[in-house]
Amino acid sequence: MKLKTRICKKNSLNAQELRGNSALQKTGAEDPQSQQPTNYPLSCVDWSSNEDIYFVSDDHQIYKWSDVSRDSVEVAKLPDDFIPTDLDWLLLGGRSSGGGKGSDSLLICSNDGRFVILNKSARVERSIAAHTAAISSGRWSPDGAGLLTAGEDGVVKIWSRSGMLRSTVIQSDEPIRCARWAPNSTSILFSQGSYINVKPLAANSKLLRWRAHDGLVLSLSWSMQSNIIASGGEDFRFKIWDTQGANLYSSAAEEYAINSVAFNPDKDFLLVGTFNMLRLCSSSGWSYSSTRFAAPSVGSFYTLSWSADGTQVACGTSTGQLIVGYVVEQQLISRNLKATTTSRKSIALQDLTNGTHDVLDFPQRVINFGLGYGHLVVATTHQLHIYNEKYINTPIIIDGRSDVRVIQVCKKYFLVLDNTSIWVYTYTGRLHLNPRYPGSQAQIPLLNWRCLSLGLDVLAIRDNSDTTILHLFDLIPGASRQYEPHSLRAKQQLSEIATCRAGTVDDQFVVFIDTNRELYITEARNLNGTTERAGNGATSSPGEIYKIGTQVIAVKWASETNILVGVHDSCYSIWYCPGEGAADPTIIALTTVTIDTAEFGKHIAIESFEDAIVSFRCAGALLPVNVNIYCEVLHRTLMDGQWQQALKICRMAQAACLWATLAAVTTRKNQLQLSEEAYSAALQIDKVSYLQYMKTLTPASAEQMAENSLMLGRLVEAETILLHNRKFSQAVALSLRMHNWRRALEIAQKHQAEEQELLETVLKERSKYLKALQRKEWDELYLTFAPKEKDDSSSD
Structure with a gap:
């Protein structure tokens, strides 16, 4: 991958294509006479659209360069005593708006502590004296609700969109060199000396501070995609951190200080600028390509700004050059x-x-x-x-x-x-x-690929206002869930989701990783879910949520089968039966293979998973790995309902993971004969005994189907089957077996007219239970049925 660049000046852009010796391609240039550097460094550059760039330097002139005309025009002139230090556009209706209304606004900060807000016509809306020293950083929040300013007086302030002071977040004696918003606008990132600080905006939250570089920290960037932080310093290195200050990557020392870093808003790219050089990197740190601007020299790259669509970057240099780059290859x-x-x-x-x-x-x-x-x-x-x-x-x-x-x-x-x-x-x-869901239009600008997952017949979307909620849309034509999605709530905030890309209509699963890096799975199309109360209404849970992995960084489903691969810190795991076996920890253990990645190196990522080949990427290299081909073929035969062929594959391979996969799938499909043999081969004797009991029941009866659902861990489904077939006594017995006393009493009371002995049975079993525990009744629901004790004390 490369970055094409062109050098622009204020009033002209022509000329020829230049090729360097490095992997990066450089284009553009003017005649050598016009390439003389200006006297003013260009440290304020930003995109007002995907075609127009605004920039301003110490000459007080605000210019707009157009990608269409390839020329720049003067837009406005700042006062002579206003020397700009930072510039940022708030594009309402674009990525940073959060769906708000109003006109686009331009924020420009100065070295005397003032900042001004201009509209699209370059008319000054507000001019505010904010700091007692130069403002080093001024940035609109990602949700467009306000802005921050950070100055050399050691103060960070939060302002409303109209320029009203909301709060002073930081007050210190040490100058602040750079400050940025968190992607969710709930924290502030800033640097002081060689330290990086993260300050959450919640009340009574603590400041997180760590030493990042051996010299001054010159630049910061917070990724909207991966929620990681990049920093560049005077020690000639750029580094990548997580939000808790753990170092994920540290580069080799460059020849000069790292003046600027910038994450791409849409892709996992990181652009790094130093003296006469740009380096395009992965968000993991390894380099795609780099280019040097030796002839003509452009100086240090003071600022880097990606366009809203993430395809172009504008760079300002110490010699006053404006350089525009475009990612190719x-x-x-x-x-x-x-x-x-x-x-x-x-x-x-x-x-x-x-x-x-x-x-x-x-x-x-x-x-x-x-x-x-x-x-x-x-x-x-x-x-x-x-x-x-x-x-x-x-x-x-x-x-x-x-x-x-x-x-x-x-x-x-x-x-x-x-x-x-x-x-x-x-x-x-x-x-x-x-797809639409409550608040979806306001969340569109902040969604990314980690919030969305398209499966075979299901679309999953993470709610951005409450990241513990997942919305599931049914893609089958005519399904009601196309317009009224089911929603489930996780215990923790979700960081990544993935919907399976294969299977049958009834075998659709979605996995998600929460902020604790734990992996969970649930059925995406099980309509027998329960309903729970969310913060703004009722949310329906399509099914049970099961935990199948820990310390998982990223996951990906196979393209043609329901096999899942996940990456940990120093290993990767393959779940050969994550869906059907999720309810049984024994099956998950038998069908999960974990392999060490020491030979791969650190920070591996999953590039693709097609057929039986997983492609990992590490330090730029693609590393293909084969999964068990027998499991791949077994899943394909099971999807087609070829039960005997699947049995032959397991008998030929004689692997525990194959037998366990066959057992889980055949149990789900009510193929009890095959399931018994598979569990026996997998040495699951308790399940074999249970299956033999199930075979004594009438085939395809409500009792047998309920027992099958119970074996799969679906208690609600088993109870629903019995109640739907008017097997009230069996439903009560099921609740009693599960020691769900309240549910047993509820069923008995509701259907007492059909079977009068139900309530008596429940009370009798409850009495035996209390007698065995040698306790008196404590449940309020059962106390109403307990015999009242006689009151011996009576007045004369």
């Missing part, structure tokens, strides 16, 4: 297809099996693209292009989709997240679903 591989961006408006599509090569040219700039299941989906500035590998010359074009940030392809549908909504399309270009 992004590459996606899916089975036999490889897609690579070759320029701003072209993608090379290669078929690796037959060697064919096509170059796809677009009339507009390519913003995003997705590849998979024989299709290539390309998003330009205002269109979607859908390519089928068999008909590459006749794409389907959809107009009206702009600023596409996320594209996810699946077997039947593909998902698009743009600046207005979430869209699910078929590969014929037909809109299948435009």
Whole structure:
């Protein structure tokens, strides 16, 4: 992957293409005479749209450079005593707005402690004296509700959008060099000397502080994608941290100080700027490419600003140069297809099996693209292009989709997240679903790929206002859940979600990782869920939630089977039966394989999981790993209902994970004969005995189906089956077996008219229970049925 760059000046941009010896391509340039550096460093640069850049330096002139005209014009002039130090746009209706109303606003800070707020027409709305010394950083909050200013007087202040002071967050004697918002606008990140500080805005919260560099910390960036922090310092290094101050990556020493770092808003990129050099890195720290600007020299990169669509970057240098970069050579591989961006408006599509090569040219700039299941989906500035590998010359074009940030392809549908909504399309270009849920429109600007997951027939969306809630949409045509999603609530905040991409209609699962890095799984399409009260209404839980892993960093489902792979700190795990076996810890233990990754190195990421091959990426290298091919084939035969063929595979391979997978799936499908043999081969003797008891019941009867559900850990489902078939005494007996005394009494009272002895049975069993414990009744519900003691004390 590379970064094309062009050098821009205030009034002209022409010339030729220059190629350096490094891996980064440099374009642009003016004639050597016009390349003389200006007297004013350029430290204030930001995008007002995906085509326009505003910049200002010590000459007090505010300029706008347009990507369309390739020229810059003067917009306004600042007062002579106002020397700018920082600049930031609030784009209402874009990513940072949070769905708010109003006009776009420009924030400019100065070295005398003032800041001004300008509108789109460059008219000053507010001018405020905020600090007693120079303001080092001024930034709008990601939700657009306010702004922060941090100064060399050691003070950090929070202001409203209109410029009213809300609070003084930090007061200290040490100057603050740089300050940034957390992605969720609930914390402030700032640097003092060689230390980094994180201050939550909640009341009575403690300041987190750690020593980050051997010299001054010059720049900071907080990733909206991964919730990690990057810093650059005078010790010639850039480092990556988690939010608790643990060091995730530390670079080798460069030749000069690291003046600027900036995470990409949409992708896992980190751009690092130093003297005469830009380096494009992964968010894990390893480098994609770098370029040096030796001739002409541009000096140190003081500021880096990514555009809202995440495809372009504007850089300001110490010599007054404005440099615009564009990421190229992004590459996606899916089975036999490889897609690579070759320029701003072209993608090379290669078929690796037959060697064919096509170059796809677009009339507009390519913003995003997705590849998979024989299709290539390309998003330009205002269109979607859908390519089928068999008909590459006749794409389907959809107009009206702009600023596409996320594209996810699946077997039947593909998902698009743009600046207005979430869209699910078929590969014929037909809109299948435009999901809505309470507060969805306000959350659109803050959603990213970690909040969304498109599965085979289910779409999962994490609620951004309450990150413990997950909304599940049914993609089957005509399903009511297309418009009224089921929602489930987790115990902790969710950091990543993933919906399975294969299986049958009834075997759809979703996994999620919470902030404690614990992995949970639940059924996505089980309609026999319970309802619980959420903060703003009732939320329905589609099924039970089971914990299947700990210390998990990232997960990915296989493309054609329900096999799951997850990455830990120093190992990775493969769950061969995470869905059907989730209710039984023994089955999860038998079907989970954990493998050490010491030979891979640190910070590995899952690139893809197609068929039986998992591709990991570590330090830029792709590392393919095979999963158990027998399990892959077994899952395919089970999805097709080929029970005898599945049994032959297990008998041939004779592996415990295969037998356990077969046992879990056949039990779920009520194939008791196969399930008994599978459990026996897996040495689960207790389950074999239970299955033998179930075989004594009438086949396909309500009792047998209820016992089968009970064996799978579905207590609510088992009770529902019995009650639906009017087996009230059996339902009461089930609750008594589970020692659910209140539920047993509730069922007995509700259906006492049908079977009068139900209440008597429950009270009798309760009496035996209390007698065995040698205790008196304490439950209020049962106290109403307890015999009253005679009152011997009576007045004469």
